[in-house]
Amino acid sequence: MSRTRTVLITGAAKGIGQAVAQAFNAPGQHLILLDLDLAGLRDWVADHPWQAGVETHGCDVADLGALQALFKQLSARLGEVDVLVNSAGICTENEPEDLDNWHRVIAVNLHGTFHVTSLCLPLMADGGRIINMASILGRAGKVRNTAYCASKHGIIGMTKALALDLAPRRITVNAILPAWIDTPMLRSELATQAQIAGISERDILRNAKKKLPLRRFIEADEVAGMVLYLASPQAGGVTAQSLLIDGGAGLGM
Numbered sequence: 001m002s003r004t005r006t007v008l009i010t011g012a013a014k015g016i017g018q019a020v021a022q023a024f025n026a027p028g029q030h031l032i033l034l035d036l037d038l039a040g041l042r043d044w045v046a047d048h049p050w051q052a053g054v055e056t057h058g059c060d061v062a063d064l065g066a067l068q069a070l071f072k073q074l075s076a077r078l079g080e081v082d083v084l085v086n087s088a089g090i091c092t093e094n095e096p097e098d099l100d101n102w103h104r105v106i107a108v109n110l111h112g113t114f115h116v117t118s119l120c121l122p123l124m125a126d127g128g129r130i131i132n133m134a135s136i137l138g139r140a141g142k143v144r145n146t147a148y149c150a151s152k153h154g155i156i157g158m159t160k161a162l163a164l165d166l167a168p169r170r171i172t173v174n175a176i177l178p179a180w181i182d183t184p185m186l187r188s189e190l191a192t193q194a195q196i197a198g199i200s201e202r203d204i205l206r207n208a209k210k211k212l213p214l215r216r217f218i219e220a221d222e223v224a225g226m227v228l229y230l231a232s233p234q235a236g237g238v239t240a241q242s243l244l245i246d247g248g249a250g251l252g253m
């Protein structure tokens with residue numbers, strides 16, 4: 001009989017992390033879901049039928065002390081972690097002079113991803129999988145986004161280096177580079193842009209979709225499908241990669 005597969009997902013209360021949790025909702029899985037918004041995470045979990053075992057934890061991935069306490073508790077109780085999905089992230093814009101938002105975005109997106117990964121490693125099974133949500137902005141720049149772009153470029157570099165560190169244990173480390181995924185993050189970003197441009201949210205949505213080659217946003221469960229593939233036995237030879245899912249937007253328009 002095969003043993004239960006343990007999957008730890010950060011940022012699971014909303015968006016991509018939530019879709020990933022849903023994708024792993026099957027018998028034989030145990031899900032450890034982590035989010036800053038514990039109340040939101042618990043409400044969502046309570047509203048859904050679960051075939052997998054599920055536990056929820058409230059934690060700020062930027063807070064190393066809180067994470068250390070959580071992992072101490074997890075390691076006393078858990079066996080091995082088979083899959084780690086780092087999806088927690090924020091996309092706060094920053095002007096070049098804005099140090100406060102620089103530090104917060106780097107702390108959550110880059111340090112947070114590394115904190116969780118580093119603390120999870122002693123629990124990780126040989127042959128395990130680490131999947132990091134970077135962004136198309138891990139390959140490109142964007143105005144008022146020095147912090148976000150730096151954090152996502154950093155995640156891609158970290159992914160490549162860590163893949164080499166962990167290859168002797170057959171642990172694969174890959175990054176997914178999403179863009180235009182229909183989540184609360186994208187909706188709130190577009191709402192802000194609509195306000196700045198003085199146009200309605202409906203118009204900004206229509207204009208954005210018109211510019212995309214597929215003429216639509218990508219659904220979060222399509223990203224979750226890529227995560228399932230990277231966690232599958234068929235992807236055991238895929239490591240140190242950055243896989244784009246952007247509906248063709250990165251090709252240019």
Ligand SMILES: NC(=O)c1ccc[n+]([C@@H]2O[C@H](COP(=O)([O-])OP(=O)(O)OC[C@H]3O[C@@H](n4cnc5c(N)ncnc54)[C@H](O)[C@@H]3O)[C@@H](O)[C@H]2O)c1
Pocket residue numbers: 010011012013014015016017034035036037059060061062086087088089090091108112133134135136177178179180181182183184185186
């Ligand atoms: N939606 C997109 O189009 C898109 C594009 C590129 C990259 N991404 C990346 O994908 C990941 C998920 O994005 P999303 O669109 O699902 O975002 P979202 O805002 O819809 O969900 C993010 C989740 O992370 C949680 N979170 C935020 N800060 C946290 C912290 N400090 N500690 C713990 N949890 C925290 C939030 O509470 C939320 O539940 C992010 O890393 C984001 O940068 C998304």
